[in-house]
Structure formats: C-alpha cells, structure tokens
Amino acid sequence: MISRICQNPNGGKEFKTIPSRIKTGKGKYCSKQCGGLMKRIRIKRICQNCGDKFEVVPSRIKKGGGKFCSKQCYSLAQKKKVKRICKKCGEEFEVKFSVVKKGQGNFCSISCGLSGENSSFWKGGISYEPYCVLFNRGFKERVREFWGRKCGISGITEKENGRKLDVHHVNYDKQSCCNTNIPLFIPLSKKYHKKTNGNRNYWEEMLTNYIMIWFNGECYLPKEDLK
Numbered sequence: 001m002i003s004r005i006c007q008n009p010n011g012g013k014e015f016k017t018i019p020s021r022i023k024t025g026k027g028k029y030c031s032k033q034c035g036g037l038m039k040r041i042r043i044k045r046i047c048q049n050c051g052d053k054f055e056v057v058p059s060r061i062k063k064g065g066g067k068f069c070s071k072q073c074y075s076l077a078q079k080k081k082v083k084r085i086c087k088k089c090g091e092e093f094e095v096k097f098s099v100v101k102k103g104q105g106n107f108c109s110i111s112c113g114l115s116g117e118n119s120s121f122w123k124g125g126i127s128y129e130p131y132c133v134l135f136n137r138g139f140k141e142r143v144r145e146f147w148g149r150k151c152g153i154s155g156i157t158e159k160e161n162g163r164k165l166d167v168h169h170v171n172y173d174k175q176s177c178c179n180t181n182i183p184l185f186i187p188l189s190k191k192y193h194k195k196t197n198g199n200r201n202y203w204e205e206m207l208t209n210y211i212m213i214w215f216n217g218e219c220y221l222p223k224e225d226l227k
Contacts (some may be wrong), residue, residue, distance in 0.1 A: 006030040049073035049080075084108075089131070091140075093163050108166070132178035139177070140167040143185045143220040152186035152207075166193040170207045170219075172200060184211050185219050 001016040006028075015030035042055035047069035056066035068074040081094040086108035095105035144165055149158050151165060158165055165187035169176055176183040186207055188196065196203045211219050 004028070004030075006034050045069075047073050049077040091137070091164070108163070131174045132176060134177040135167075135174075138223070139220070140164075142223065143167045144187045146219060146221045147187050150187070151189040151192060152210075153192045154189055156189040156191075161189045163190075165189060168193055168196055168207075170211065171204055182217060183219075184208060184217070186211065 002019055003014060003016055006013045006015055013030050013034075017026075041058060043058055043061060043066070045054055045056055045061075045066055046052075047054055048067045050069065050073050052069050054069035060066040068077060078096060078098040080097040082097050082100055082105075083092055084095055084100070084105055085092055087106045089108065091108045093108035099105040144158075144167065147165075149165065150156065151161070166189075168186050168188045170184035170186055171181065173179070173181055175181075176185070184207070196207075211217060
C-alpha cells in the first residue's frame with residue numbers, strides 16, 4: 001500500500017491505496033464520497049468568444065478545454081479570421097484564429113509556405129532568391145485589375161476565393177520585370193495556385209501560350225491606366 005493525500009480541496013486527508021490504482025490514474029481520493037464531490041465542483045471561467053461567464057468542471061480545464069461557454073461559441077471562434085502579413089511575400093491575408101493559435105498561419109499560400117530542402121518543390125535553393133523589386137503590391141494590383149479580379153483559369157472572383165488572388169509568375173522567374181524576359185503573370189485562386197506548383201513544365205507552356213495567343217502577351221495594366 002502507498003500513502004496518498006486526498007485531492008479533495010476540502011479534505012486533504014491521508015489515505016492508503018494499492019500501486020495499480022495509481023498507475024491507472026486512479027487513487028486520487030480517499031473515498032467515493034470525496035470523488036463524487038470533486039465531480040460536482042465547478043470553476044468560473046470567461047468564454048473566449050462571447051465574454052460571458054460560465055462554469056466548468058476542473059477535469060475539462062486540465063485537458064485543455066473549458067474555454068467556451070457552448071459548442072456554438074467554440075464553433076464561431078474556430079471560424080473567426082484575423083489579418084496577417086505573409087512572411088514570404090509581404091501580402092496581407094486572412095486566416096482562421098484557430099490556425100494562428102496553433103502557431104501556424106505565417107504564409108498566405110502553399111507556394112509561399114513550401115520552401116527549403118524539406119519541400120518536395122525544392123529547386124536547389126531558388127525558392128530563397130529575392131523577387132524583383134518591381135514585383136510589389138502596386139504591380140500585383142495592376143495584374144488583378146487586368147484580369148478583372150478573377151482567377152485567370154477558373155474565373156473565381158476574389159470574394160469567392162476568400163482573399164485577394166495570388167499573382168503567379170507564369171515562367172517561375174522571380175526576376176521577371178527586372179530582366180529582359182517577357183514578364184508574364186496571371187492571378188490565380190488558392191486552388192489553382194497550389195496546382196501550378198506541380199507539373200511546372202505543363203503549366204508554364206499552357207499559360208504562356210494562353211497569354212501570348214489570346215492577349216498578345218499582355219497580362220497587366222500600366223500604372224497610368226489605374227489613375
């Protein structure tokens with residue numbers, strides 16, 4: 001037998017129990033009566049969604065719960081979105097609060113988040129190469145405006161996309177606009193921007209032909225056209 005102290009805050013009585021009960025997480029109370037009292041104890045909390053006061057059993061708090069007064073408030077909190085700045089491209093975007101709370105939500109898209117040697121898209125370090133300085137927020141807006149603020153492949157609007165459309169480098173050249181290569185860009189929804197990270201040869205050929213044939217190589221508005 002092993003000596004223990006009853007965990008009932010109103011008791012604290014010393015008692016003895018067998019080791020096997022302790023090993024299975026039991027043996028915390030000196031009697032069923034004390035164990036029953038603990039189950040009835042409630043702790044006052046403030047709902048993290050609506051701010052209302054509510055009560056919860058200690059065991060739920062110990063397990064990481066007891067933060068919301070109801071399932072409805074929990075569900076609403078998970079859907080709440082907060083504004084963030086992408087650590088890769090500097091674009092502002094929105095992400096669910098629940099994602100940020102997990103320490104995630106640092107990148108606006110898959111393409112910005114997947115970089116480094118552990119990524120399946122690793123290209124010998126080119127993902128760390130800087131973007132052309134002309135590829136800035138103003139330029140991206142001119143691309144989006146040229147395409148009517150719709151995904152160039154699916155036609156999805158920014159409202160349907162849930163955020164501003166990603167501006168994709170058709171030829172995967174981060175120095176487009178700064179070098180002599182033809183600067184080809186297209187706004188894409190989250191779904192299609194993710195797809196263009198795989199099978200790059202296919203997407204580059206298809207989108208290049210699309211812009212060159214149907215738009216005569218034009219893909220963004222000059223600055224003066226936005227005034």
